Amino acid sequence: MKTIIVYYSKTGHTQDAAGDIAAGMKKNQITPDIRNCREIKFRDLSDYDLILVGSPCHAGSTAPLLSGIARPLERFLKSIPPGLLRDKKAAAFSVHAGLGAKNTVASLEKLLKRTGAVLVSSPGPAVRAGAPLSLWRGPDYSPGDRDKLQRFGSEITRKR
Numbered sequence: 001m002k003t004i005i006v007y008y009s010k011t012g013h014t015q016d017a018a019g020d021i022a023a024g025m026k027k028n029q030i031t032p033d034i035r036n037c038r039e040i041k042f043r044d045l046s047d048y049d050l051i052l053v054g055s056p057c058h059a060g061s062t063a064p065l066l067s068g069i070a071r072p073l074e075r076f077l078k079s080i081p082p083g084l085l086r087d088k089k090a091a092a093f094s095v096h097a098g099l100g101a102k103n104t105v106a107s108l109e110k111l112l113k114r115t116g117a118v119l120v121s122s123p124g125p126a127v128r129a130g131a132p133l134s135l136w137r138g139p140d141y142s143p144g145d146r147d148k149l150q151r152f153g154s155e156i157t158r159k160r
């Protein structure tokens with residue numbers, strides 16, 4: 001199963017989460033490509049069977065007024081023509097400093113559904129790391145959250 005994790009990260013925590021999810025996938029002999037959304041185009045996604053998207057929570061508690069998704073990733077997801085990812089599997093995750101990541105996950109999943117992809121684990125994990133407003137890199141994940149991310153990676157790549 002060819003897999004990619006597409007993320008945006010300002011201070012590195014969401015990138016770390018992608019690494020933990022990838023570690024979980026490796027238990028099933030799957031090594032995902034991990035790409036910042038600024039490095040790829042939507043057409044690149046056609047190579048993959050399973051697509052994960054991860055965003056830091058940006059103003060997630062204001063949803064549904066705002067999506068809570070970081071702008072570059074939201075732009076990337078909105079650039080995907082509706083229906084283009086039909087028959088592909090997808091899932092989402094988000095990181096917050098304290099509040100709102102569940103809303104961000106819900107917004108990401110809504111944009112994934114619009115692409116035609118089938119959500120394989122919903123709702124995806126919302127974990128805690130970082131500083132409010134990301135003015136600097138904040139505290140790292142708790143061991144419990146790292147475990148949650150690794151289990152998520154393992155569960156969605158387990159053969160059904």
Ligand SMILES: Cc1cc2nc3c(=O)[nH]c(=O)nc-3n(C[C@H](O)[C@H](O)[C@H](O)COP(=O)(O)O)c2cc1C
Nearest residue numbers: 009010011012013014056059060097098099130131
């Ligand atoms: C513009 C902006 C808005 C944010 N809004 C929230 C928020 O609503 N709730 C929250 O808990 N953290 C919020 N944060 C903090 C980030 O979600 C948190 O620091 C996260 O760990 C950053 O991930 P990153 O290191 O991958 O960029 C916000 C950060 C920025 C830059």
